[in-house]
Amino acid sequence: MDQPEAQRLHRLLSQARLPEYEAFCGGDRVAALRLFCWNTEVAAAFYGPLQHLELVLRSVLDQRMFQLFGRDDWWDHPGVDLHYGAVAKIREAVHQLGRQGLAPTPSEVVAELPFGFWVSLIGRGNNYDQRLWRTTLYQAFPGYRGGRHALHRKLDFLRVLRNKIAHHAPIYHRHLNADHEAIMAMLGFIDAPLADLVARYSPVPAVLARRPRLP
Template sequence: MTNRLPAWMLRDLSLPRLRRYIRAAHGDARAAERLYWWNVEVSSALFGSLHCLELALRNALHTALARHYGRPDWWTVAPLNDRGQRLVNDARRSCGRRLRRITPDDLVAELSFGFWVSLLSHGSGYDRHFWVPVLHAAFPHYQGRRDRLYRELTSLVLLRNRVMHHEPVHHRHLAADHDTICRVLGYLSPELAEETRTMDRFPDVLAGRADVLSGARPPRF
């Protein structure tokens, strides 16, 4: 049923990408097309809350670590593991390709969501070096265990990367993902969580999935 997809769609979006949607739609090319566009729609609806979470997380962790080490370039003295040091060096090189002078703020913005979440891991003694003395305070409205928070954020790194790299997310438990985003935002800043909620169209997009897939309404993004 692949040949029922519009020729321009196969040409412009590529069969290898579309094949995953055809498979999910059990070979029904028309359903696959609708599923593809709904995936774009729901990904765009998740972008805003993921944006707020990523910025709030990195700013909270950076502020806490800069205060703890007494310098804005805390990564030069903090006990980062080899991977962490490599990510910092990669970020510095990336900044250096477009900036003549690199500030700590430039490097903070360049470091990935995955880097910031890794600081909450157990590996390389990060729980002892970072979480216990410093980073627990970056989540003033969280009273739970580090490992639970780390698991939640790790799942959101995977979601964020799929959204940003235009990959399928329709198969995920997106309602649970969205709840996790809102919950973790609340740990960092209830005010930001509430402001995000007032602009968030994800619930409506999720509720409209069946209408899009049935053809009752066109997807919008």
């Protein structure tokens, strides 16, 4: 990429993002755009591992909540007592399904609920530690030997990474090797063979090795 191309791309791309890259690169627009492009590449590389984590977390937590409350629509059980934010996410999921012309069946609602909803079930909530974690949710992580609070902190950190990627935000400044290792560790807590499979095919390490050098 040369200076004329950098100038043209600079005019086309969002001014809301590029100044941060330029500041990081000492005002060098060519270096900033190379870093911008690499940020896009590494964000795309993280998509697969994060997708596996989101899908398996949703699956195992849904299964545990079904076991605890004995119904597919466990969120409507009188004893579930979800906190306000979780209830709001369920209402939004049902609303979105209606807008799409889909029936809000339990399986459709589960598929519509965002990653943050599932992470929140490991949080403090309305006495979640005693009612949900110690009763059943800990069984969703057979490879984990720590407390609920530490696990929730790890998951929430990955939720932030996932949301930054979804909103096209910069992630180049994060410790991305550690992020990748955290995803694999979390997958391992749930299912070690799945973690091995995802690690084997993850493009993240190769993309991290191609990070552009700053001037």
